[in-house]
Each structure stands twice: as structure tokens, then as C-alpha cells.
Amino acid sequence: MSGLLANKLEVINIGLPSFAEAIAGAGGGVTHVDWTPPAAGDRPAGEALAKLVGNPAVEAANKKAYDAYLSAQPRLVGVGIARDVVPGLEERMVLHAGAPIDWARMCGPMQGGICGALVYEGWASDLDAARQLASSGAIRFDSCHHHAAVGPMAGIISPSMPVWIIDNPVHGNRSYSNLNEGLGKVLRYGANSPEVLARLRWFETTLAPTLKAALEVTGPIDLKPMMAQALHMGDEMHNRNVAATALLFRKLATAMTRSSAKAEDVAASLEFLAANDFSFLNISMAACKAMMDAAHGVEGSSLVTVMARNGVEFGIRVSGTGDAWFTTPAPRVNGLYFPGYSIADAAPDLGDSAITETCGIGGFAMASALAIVKFIGGTPDQALGYTQAMSTITMGRNPGFTLPPLNFAGTPAGIDIRKVVDTGLEPVINTGIAHKDAGVGQIGAGITSAPLSCFTKAVDELARRLGL
């Protein structure tokens, strides 16, 4: 028996606020819900959602997936050449950010980056030939995420490129990301001029071997403690990586000098790392990828394990829905633009870096990165508000990543598609903004959100898979 009549009446009121007032006036406990139609009024999705809310199978699956996420221990174990280490990366294959997409539909920066990669690989003699080759169908394109990899912006990874290797010994999975090229003319923003390609070759011949030598001296570097410390130093490890880069540099610098690497390579490598505040970004992303992959594939779980953009579509994947992508047109970012540029020049949202938000840092940890709130167009209070708001759509807080301004609460982590669709609250994402044309580069930064309709589609599919 429900005990309804014997216990004090405690009401959740959804709808007319005056009913809540009458209840409170008569001494009943009441919480009024600030309700809007779930799934933005999509009734079938709302019905599917209702079957998932409070569903014991989903709750059990989520506990399993979330525990896997929390217990993952990503470690930086080395640097390798993509063709040697990235699973399933074949010759004449190029990986890109976001959900799979055909050449013809790709955005400008992604096409530009791919052309650069084809010349860099020696598969095309020049950029015109590269464009022809790319459109000929002789090159296979695939999502980084299908290969345990992530890349910022265009996210181009071709077989000869060096990649960071992250190992999660707890679950036995590995993840990969390319090396960050710095700001300015870079492949990830679609630039493909000779200096861009020369830098990629220098990565391959000098930087990667030097980093590899240093990592042989340090042994595996545990990343979660380093990331936790960087959060306390003002990074959110998506748009601000200066503290994490410094922490990494501290380890690598001493190790490099003791390694077998040549002194001039050590000097050049350290100069490069020191000059780039974003050196750690790709490691942060790969660490997040390793944690989220550990949580992927739990049947019934509504945990989001990927949020990524290919410059045309925003896509997510969910632990309990297997290989499926749920996509919708990528939004343009209404952020702050560098002088001379506006939203009209922007490519739609691009890059795998939203894996950081998926993992509970980036925009979800804005409360720790008060120094960059102006850059993303807000005030410190707004930054705290973003983090607090995200706790309403996550499964919990990560006790390994604490936030001093919020009394050392953990970062809200583990996005639950049910909570997103139920509240209509979209996950926030800190992001850089690419010019829509290849090679122009970054033209701004801002805060955007993951479109609700991806989550609505995922709810439909999860309910279908569970036979609800």
C-alpha cells in the first residue's frame, strides 16, 4: 500500500502554480516544477522519455556506465605514428572530426585540412590534385571516433601523423589524438600552405621522436591528477589549457634533458611546447575520450559518450545505443569575434573538442576558469551559473575534478539524455570559431550548446532498443 493517507502529504506540482500555493497554505509540502513541454513539445519523444524516466534497467545500466567513467585512469604513455597505433586506420584513409560525412558535404575548413593532409602524405602533388583526389572516391574518410581518436576543429589525422597515445589500464582501452599545432595558420582550421605542411613534417621528424624519448624517461603520466590540478589553476581544459600545458611542460622538460634526444631537438621541441598555450588540449581531449570510451556500450544506458561536430552536423553517441550517431545541423556560434569578422564568416560549429564537455570539463567546468569568462562573453557569476546548470543534466559530479569556487564540489559529469530532453536544458560547450573558408583560421570564440534534437532522437532510439 502506498501509505499516501498515513504520511504527510508531499506534493510535486506540475502545471498551474496556484495549486502549489493552495497546498502550501494548507500546510502540505510542495515543490513547484518550472515545467515546459519536454522534447520541445515533440509528443512521441516525450512519451518515449516518460518510459525511460525511473526505469530500473536504465538506472542499473547508468550506474555501470557512470562507474566505468569515474574509475577510468587515463595515462599518457607515448607518442606514435598514426598508421602504427590507431586501430583500423588504413592507407589512403583520413580521419576527421565529428560524425561521418562525405567529401562533397564537408565544410570549408575540413576540406582544406584534408587537401593539406593529402599533399603532406605525398598522395597528391599539389592542392589542386589533392582536391581532385579527395573527390574521386579513392580516399576513404572516416570519423576519428570510429578509431578511438579525437581531433580539435577539423580533426584531420592521416597515417603519417604522430599522435599522443593515452592508455586506460583499468578498462584496457586506449585513445589517440594528433599534436596541437598552435594558433595562426594551422591544418585544423583548414590552412594548408607550405609552412603548415612543413610544421607537420617537423612534428613527424623531430617533435614526435623527442616527446617519445621524454615519455620513455617519465614512464606513464597519470592524467587525472594533472587535470585536477589544472582545474585548480584556472583551466577548464577546452578553451583554457595554459596551466595544464605548464604542468605537462614541467614534466617533459626535465625528462627531455635526461633523454637520448639531441640537445637541439630538445630545445626546439620545448620552445614549441612553451609557445603554445593549447599544447595540452589534444591530450585533455584524448584523456576524456579514454574515460568516455570506458563507459560506452552499456546496453540500456542513457549516458552521452560522444558530442562532436563535423562542421555540418552536430552529432552525439550514447552508451546504450551502440554505434548509432544522432545528428542535427550544427549551429553557428554566437560568440565574440576577432576584429573584422562576424557570425556571417563563421563555419558551423566544428571539432571533437566537445568530448571535454562530454567528460564534465570544458564548459561544464567554467566555474574554475573565471579568467576566461570575458573571452566567452560572460561574467564570473555566469560562469558559475553554467556549471551549476549543467549539474541538472548530469548523472553526478566527478569527485576527482573539484571546483574551488563551488566549495570544492566535483564537476557535473555524465550527461544523461533523459535529463536533457526532460528539462530542455542543452549542454553548454566552450568553443573556438573557425572561418568558413579553408585556411583563414580561428576568427573568434564563444559558448554554444549541443542541440536538443540530437538528444530527442537518442531518447527515441534508446526506448526502441529497450522495447519500451
Added chain:
Amino acid sequence: MAVSTRVVRNLYRDSVSLMQLSAALAKRPGIDEASAVMATPTNLDLLREAKLLDGQVDAGVNDLLIVVRGDGPAIKAALDEAEASLSRGPEGAIGQGGVAKKAPRSLAMAVAEQPSANLALISTPGDYAAAEARKALNLGLNVMIFSDNVGLASEIALKRLAEERGLLVMGPDCGTAIISGVPLGFANAVRRGAIGVVGASGTGMQQVTCLVDRLGAGISHAIGTGGRDINHHIGGTSTLRGLELLAADKETKVIVLVSKPPAPAVAEKILAAASKAGKPVVVNFLGADPKTIKGRNLHPATTIEDASHAAVALAKGRKPRPVTRTPSARVGFKPSQRYVRGLYSGGTFGYEASLLLGAKLGAVRSNVAIKDEDKLDDPWTSRGHTIVDLGDDVFTRGRPHPMIDHRLRNERLVKEAGDPTTAVILVDIVLGHGAHADPAGEMAPALRAAHAAAKKGGRRVAIVGFVCGTPADPQGLARQEKQLREAGVILCASNAEAVRLVARLVPAEKKPVKKPAKRSPTKKTKKKGRGR
């Protein structure tokens, strides 16, 4: 004294947090000294110097090391507590950092904030109400669905789910409930007491609870079921659950069951359950032959008024008697004035009035008529004896319910008074939560205008009414009744009493008097939702 260590792998905490943890551990009873540190070589050396660490420990710079010295049994507890506190959130509130706390945006969020919640009250647009109700049931809450326009299939599915979970679903289209003295939806502020109510009709339950209050008794709980609960598709699931809850409730001494006549098989089930409640159950199936209500502990009542009086009598250990009290009033009508015009805001009141008047006056036309031949072909125009339910869809399309917005009824009042065939106008005035803040004040000018319109035609009309409300209602019963009297309303205590007075006032017809309407189980008369 013993020393013990514990290593938490790959967990970073800043040194200040760790010093706080160390201090908290050291304060525990039986603990002499405690230290929590990141296991850097420097920190390990410090621990060795403090004699807290002897030799090597398998911990690296990224591992958190907790060392405790104290009495044997206290040590393990301290280490467990330390480890638990590291995975717990911060003590006390998470800082808001100048950010105002926001209201929960979903049912699940609200439950997380109020884990003791035991009921969800849902008044969203009908399209979304079933989904919210399903979530509530999944989360272990009982549900009241005030919303209407919820499909029959959804209602069946929700009630089945509730049955599986041992929960109660009130509604859809449940306008009224009172649980443990707390009004839900459109309900009156009534005294608490020993009488429990289960009802498929919102205004019917408001009438029972108000009359019980007026008679000096009180209500334990009033459980609404929604109008469709008693049809053969649903099978009375919520009615049966409500009976079961009230039967088990210690506070409830007498139960009142009020609804339109259920489908025959459903009625049988309900009456069987009622007679096993272990306490008296007064049954009012509106319009049903009282002889069909038989069973141990069952007390049939013809009107809602009778049901209320019977319940109060039974609660006091007296024998129930039908109510016959009728106030005296005399109005001189012209020969043309032959008809009653009932203008109702409460659907059940209109329905009951057309039943009772039909029995006394012969043909009564209504937009909520029981028989097709009594249907009003144009609900906007009265013909002969007419009872209009102004809460019917045809009147509420694009307009608030007449308990909230009196304009339509006010216009109709004046129109009816201007009709030379009108002798008596019959109105209900409903108070309580959800109703208009001052119905009498809203109606008074129209009531005066109605009398004036009749006077202009050289006639006088009688306006008979009753207030469904209590002294504790926000509108105040006495204040409302005073205003109505001053505006020329002859007030009765109940709908049934008003009907008796009307029957006495209306000039006699030549036609023979009809027998009371027999129970007609196949009839489907929709109860109307209010104000949605």
C-alpha cells in the same frame, strides 16, 4: 596504539583540503594522529620523520595516502570515513557563487530535491499530462491528473502501471481531491474529520465535502478518480483503490461514494468492495435506482445532499434519513411564466438538477441530458424547462471555465429573465481554491439586471441559488451569501434543496408527473473539465 595506512590511487586533492581532512580525522575518538597527503617523496619523508610511516609504501605522486594512528577499532572507521569523504561532495551547501538557486525543471529534479514527495499533481496541457503521470509513477509517486484531454488508452495504461506499483492515480480530469486536509486542484477548505469520500465527479465531491463541513462534521480524505474510471474500459481501478485506502485509513469512519452510475459489471465490483470496507459506505450513483445498491454496510442515497447528511448521521452513530427541508418562498408569476432555467457552472450539479427536476416537472431539456429526446438542440437557446451546463465544451472553447469567468452566464441570466416564459432561474455558485476570487461580486450586477429586465416586461422572476463553499474558503461563505441575497437570490443550502424549492415555485403543468429516471448504464455523459 597502532598505525595503519590507506592508498587512494590517482586522486588529486590540494594540500589545504588534505590538511582539513587530516585535522578532521585526528579529532575522531580513539585517533591520536592522522595525516592525508599526496604521496610525493617529500611528504613520505615528513611522515617518516613524524613516525607515522615506517619503511616503504606502495604509493606514487599521484596517489593519495592516508595514515592514521590510534586505537585498533577506531582506525578502520577513520580510514573508511576518510575514503568516503573523498568521494562525497563538499560538506554543506555547494557554493552558489552569487547564482540564485533555480526551481527544478523536471519531475525527476523535483523528486531529487524533495525525496519525501508522495504525490504528483499534474495540470499541464492534456497532450503532455500522461507522460508526466507515467514518470511520476515510475518514480514511485501517487498521481492526480487534473488535466483533461488525456486519451482513454493512456488512462488504461497509467492505471495498470499504478496497480502494478501499488499506487493511486486520480484522474485524468480529476478536478478535486483533499488528502490529509490539503486541497488539491479545485477544492474547498473543509474541516478535518471522520468522513472519507471517493468520487468520480469533482463538483459532486465539492458538494459532499462542503455539506459535511456545513453540518459540523469533517473530511478525512476525498479521493477523486476521474469521470471515466467507472466505465467498463477502466473497470473502476481508481475507485477500488480509493475504497481500499479509505478502508485501511484509521481516521476514516464513514465512506461516501459519489459518481454517475458505473457500468453494471463495474458497479457490481465496486459495491462488493464497498461492502467489505469494514465501515459504513454511503453510495450515491447519481440517477441510479437505490434498490440496485444492496450489501452489508451499504447505504444508498438518492441525492448528493442525502449522501452527505447520511454520512454525518452514520459518523455520529445515528440512522440516516432523507432530507426534505425546503425553504418557503412565494413569487407571483404571470400566466406566460411557466419554466425553470438552470444555468450551472458545476457539471454534476446541472446533471443532478436535470434528473431531480425531470422527476418532478416532466420533460427537462439539457445540453447534458440523459436521454436523447431531452437533448437541447441549441445549447445557446433555452426551450421549455432547461438546464444548461455552462462548463460544457461548447461554452468553454477559447474561454475560461464559468467558475472562473462569469461573463457568459451573466449574459445568459439577463437573457433568460427577459424571456416572458421564464419563471425561475436556478444557479450554482462554487467557492474554494481554483474558483473565482469573488463570484458573488461578479454576478451581482447581472443578477440585478436580470430582475430589472423582468420588471421591464411587467413580470417578476425568482432566482434560486446555492453556494457550494465553506466559511474557511478564500472567498468566505457568509460574505458571498450576503452579496447574493442583496442581489435578489433566494439561497438554499444545497443543490437538492434548491431543486425542491424550484419544483414548488414553478407553476404546475397539466401533464402527469414522470417516474424517476431509471439507471441507464450505457449512457455516456462527459464530465467537463474546468478552466483548462
